[in-house]
Amino acid sequence: xxxQEIAHILYNISEYLAMEDVPFKPRAYEKAAINIEALEESVxxxxxxxxxxxxxxxxxxxxxxxYKIEEYIKTGKIKEYEALKKKTPxxxxxxxxxxxxxxxxxxxxYKELKIKTVKDMERAVKNKKIENIEGFGPKSQENxxxxxxxxxxxxxxxxxxxxxxxxRRIEERIKKLRGAKKILLTGSIRRMKETIGxxxxxxxxxxxxxxxxxxxxxxxxxxxxxxxxHGTTRSSIKLKNHxxxxxxxxxxxxxxxxxxxxxxxxxxxIELRKIAIKKGLKLNEYGIFRGKTPQGRGRQIVGRTEExxxxxxxxxNIEPEMRENTGEIxxxxxxxxxxxxxxxxxxxxxxxxxxxxxxxxxxxxxxxKAMQMGLEYIAITDHVRGSFNHNVSGKxxxxxGKEIDKTNKKFKNFKILKGGEVDILNDGRLFMKDxxxxxxxxVGASVHSNFxxxxxxxxxxxxxAMKNPNVDILFHPTGRLIQMRxxxxxxxxKIIRAAKETKTVLELNSYFNRLDLKDEYVRMAKNAGxxxxxxxxxxSVSHFQYLExxxxxxxxxxxxxxxxxxxxxxxxMLKMLK
DNA sequence: GCCGTTTTCGGCCCGACTGTTTTCAGTCG
Numbered sequence: 001x002x003x004q005e006i007a008h009i010l011y012n013i014s015e016y017l018a019m020e021d022v023p024f025k026p027r028a029y030e031k032a033a034i035n036i037e038a039l040e041e042s043v044x045x046x047x048x049x050x051x052x053x054x055x056x057x058x059x060x061x062x063x064x065x066x067y068k069i070e071e072y073i074k075t076g077k078i079k080e081y082e083a084l085k086k087k088t089p090x091x092x093x094x095x096x097x098x099x100x101x102x103x104x105x106x107x108x109x110y111k112e113l114k115i116k117t118v119k120d121m122e123r124a125v126k127n128k129k130i131e132n133i134e135g136f137g138p139k140s141q142e143n144x145x146x147x148x149x150x151x152x153x154x155x156x157x158x159x160x161x162x163x164x165x166x167x168r169r170i171e172e173r174i175k176k177l178r179g180a181k182k183i184l185l186t187g188s189i190r191r192m193k194e195t196i197g198x199x200x201x202x203x204x205x206x207x208x209x210x211x212x213x214x215x216x217x218x219x220x221x222x223x224x225x226x227x228x229x230h231g232t233t234r235s236s237i238k239l240k241n242h243x244x245x246x247x248x249x250x251x252x253x254x255x256x257x258x259x260x261x262x263x264x265x266x267x268x269x270i271e272l273r274k275i276a277i278k279k280g281l282k283l284n285e286y287g288i289f290r291g292k293t294p295q296g297r298g299r300q301i302v303g304r305t306e307e308x309x310x311x312x313x314x315x316x317n318i319e320p321e322m323r324e325n326t327g328e329i330x331x332x333x334x335x336x337x338x339x340x341x342x343x344x345x346x347x348x349x350x351x352x353x354x355x356x357x358x359x360x361x362x363x364x365x366x367x368x369k370a371m372q373m374g375l376e377y378i379a380i381t382d383h384v385r386g387s388f389n390h391n392v393s394g395k396x397x398x399x400x401g402k403e404i405d406k407t408n409k410k411f412k413n414f415k416i417l418k419g420g421e422v423d424i425l426n427d428g429r430l431f432m433k434d435x436x437x438x439x440x441x442x443v444g445a446s447v448h449s450n451f452x453x454x455x456x457x458x459x460x461x462x463x464x465a466m467k468n469p470n471v472d473i474l475f476h477p478t479g480r481l482i483q484m485r486x487x488x489x490x491x492x493x494k495i496i497r498a499a500k501e502t503k504t505v506l507e508l509n510s511y512f513n514r515l516d517l518k519d520e521y522v523r524m525a526k527n528a529g530x531x532x533x534x535x536x537x538x539x540s541v542s543h544f545q546y547l548e549x550x551x552x553x554x555x556x557x558x559x560x561x562x563x564x565x566x567x568x569x570x571x572x573m574l575k576m577l578k
Numbered sequence: 579g580c581c582g583t584t585t586t587c588g589g590c591c592c593g594a595c596t597g598t599t600t601t602c603a604g605t606c607g
Binding site for chain 2: 017023024026027029031032060061062063064065099100101102103104105134135136137138139140143187198200228229230231234236246255261262264266269270272274276277278282283284286288424461506549
């Protein structure tokens with residue numbers, strides 16, 4: 001019984017209630033679902049330890065929802081939910097994934113046409129049944145068809161590193177247009193979430209004509225596959241790579257407010273609005289307003305910059321990566337925000353591969369590129385393992401050491417460290433003998449086989465490896481590949497405790513589809529006093545660019561420079577290793 | 579259904595765009 005399961009049911013109840021136009025309850029269920037999904041501890045553990053009272057302590061969960069969770073834990077069912085499903089037996093998840101179709105439409109289509117699934121919906125569209133229903137028309141019908149087609153083509157979200165660089169190129173082009181004043185990517189891209197659902201670009205302009213020209217350019221770009229909407233302040237398109245892309249145009253006096261608003265997250269913004277209301281102010285995407293004017297908006301007090309917005313609300317500016325309503329607002333009010341690590345703060349990179357194992361470039365090529373990236377040191381960590389072809393043996397490791405010594409002589413103010421990524425065997429022993437590992441500067445250990453162990457076995461396996469005095473870093477600790485492979489079963493709290501006890505560093509792997517540890521685990525590690533290394537895991541010189549994604553993830557986990565060992569000079573970094 | 583440094587009752591974030599209407603409902607972010 002996972003938190004995701006429970007959250008999922010609460011989301012669905014929220015949708016069912018919204019169908020019937022029940023006031024306020026949908027949002028209450030939705031909030032509870034969001035909080036439960038983000039919870040570190042499992043809800044069933046909370047119930048086991050603290051009972052009903054424990055459930056009530058979960059934020060946004062009161063008596064009503066707590067009873068339902070209790071019922072689900074005890075019986076595996078929630079009567080009210082079963083009744084809702086029976087009353088409107090539709091595949092909610094499927095249908096609400098269709099863009100533009102919400103609870104009201106789902107209910108109407110079920111009542112009128114008995115549509116229960118996306119397949120039913122597709123059939124109805126093709127037979128032109130939907131356009132005859134009151135409130136729908138030919139346009140709605142066509143839009144639903146488009147949305148269904150997209151749904152079938154793509155999974156919805158994209159790993160950030162998969163589209164970020166393309167989006168930035170479009171941003172650069174729009175930046176150069178006449179009439180574009182300020183420009184900013186907002187939304188989940190600015191918050192640097194590990195995956196994003198769409199892109200949001202914000203542009204400020206001096207006048208209406210400039211706005212029209214920019215909108216015109218946007219909807220006519222060669223990358224555009226479809227135009228959803230085209231207005232003077234907002235246009236919405238789909239790119240040929242299937243990514244949805246919104247452009248918003250605002251006057252300069254509202255740029256800061258719009259930047260704040262569209263960066264989100266939604267929950268962060270709701271909290272800010274509440275603070276505004278308490279102060280007798282109104283916050284929206286055009287600024288902060290006081291009083292009422294005939295137009296209804298009141299008089300704008302601020303809006304030009306984000307800093308002003310936060311300041312008026314009594315807050316220190318909050319970095320975009322932290323705006324998730326997970327304590328940052330309170331920390332800001334109390335002036336206790338950490339000074340999180342910056343994008344130029346790394347001095348070194350402690351995991352990468354060369355042609356000695358499965359990398360594309362030589363040691364020297366990797367070193368030169370790292371220097372260009374502004375780094376002062378790197379560790380070469382080729383695979384030390386038995387199960388694949390691309391790896392180095394103990395003897396080769398020692399030979400590689402000689403090449404590193406030779407290469408090091410070519411550089412001033414740059415250091416190549418000797419390392420290895422050694423496989424953790426099924427029982428927690430390492431693939432390489434200790435007397436070889438002892439000679440390396442940096443040893444990272446990682447799991448590359450037998451992912452489907454039980455949670456307990458896997459946890460013990462990894463903890464045993466961390467207890468090895470030669471293991472400095474646990475590489476990609478949970479083994480997930482975003483949208484490809486889930487993390488192996490792991491008791492992350494135990495792993496973090498063991499890391500603290502054994503002085504093992506946990507890696508935050510920056511590779512775009514790893515980003516392992518994920519942000520909430522990063523924060524747990526920090527709070528436990530465990531050190532982190534942010535590594536590229538580069539298999540070619542082009543992969544160093546992903547360090548940015550790892551730093552972003554670290555920022556989302558509130559890490560400071562002092563928490564990240566490769567943000568330290570090389571001597572200090574080496575001293576703290578085992 | 580949840581919540582409380584105005585409150586245990588009475589509030590609950592807010593605006594743009596579309597498609598359907600002829601003043602608005604639904605959806606989205």
